[in-house]
Amino acid sequence: MYGNIMKFILIVGLYFIYTLNIATVEAKDNTLLLNQSPINIESSSLEIIDGKKIAIFEGQVRVNQEDITISSNKLELSYAFNSSSEDINVKKIVCTGNVLIEFDNQSVTSESAEYDLENNQIILQNDVIISKDEGNAIKAEKVIIDLDTMRIKMDSSDRVQAFITPPKR
DSSP: OHHHHHHHHHHHHHHHHHTTOTTSOOTGGGOTTOSSSOOEEEOSEEEEETTTTEEEEEEEEEEEETTEEEEEEEEEEEEEEETTTTEEEEEEEEEEEEEEEEETTEEEEEEEEEEETTTTEEEEEEEEEEEETTTEEEEEEEEEEETTTTEEEEEOSSOOEEEOOOOOO
16 A cells, blocks of 8 residues: 555656646757747846846846746846857846746746756756645755756755645546
């Protein structure tokens, strides 16, 4: 009986993680959050430090793109400027303070979220809770998502916790 319960939890947990689609992952060509649709960023202030190629949005930061919403206290965007094509290429996005990512009946909360486009990786840290629908959630201290392989690693100094509600019959 105990073995069957553990198998059920493992299967449901893996399915839950697999179907998360963190921020509608489009891992090819580093397009997560930066696909062809427009991005709207609002904040109380914006500071651009062009010498360091950094844009800092602070104060009730809210990012919208299609069905994805990200909010945080601060968002720091690192970029590079391609002088031949006159394009701005985003290298890294770091959100800190009360991070909330919402999409497709799913939400992710943490104290920091980093999207590293050069390594095609998302790192969520400090009190990470990933929830889908009502009653299903995973809690960890750190989550690393490799967008090339879709490998998701969750760690916690205490224990990683999964809360799974079986479907109603």
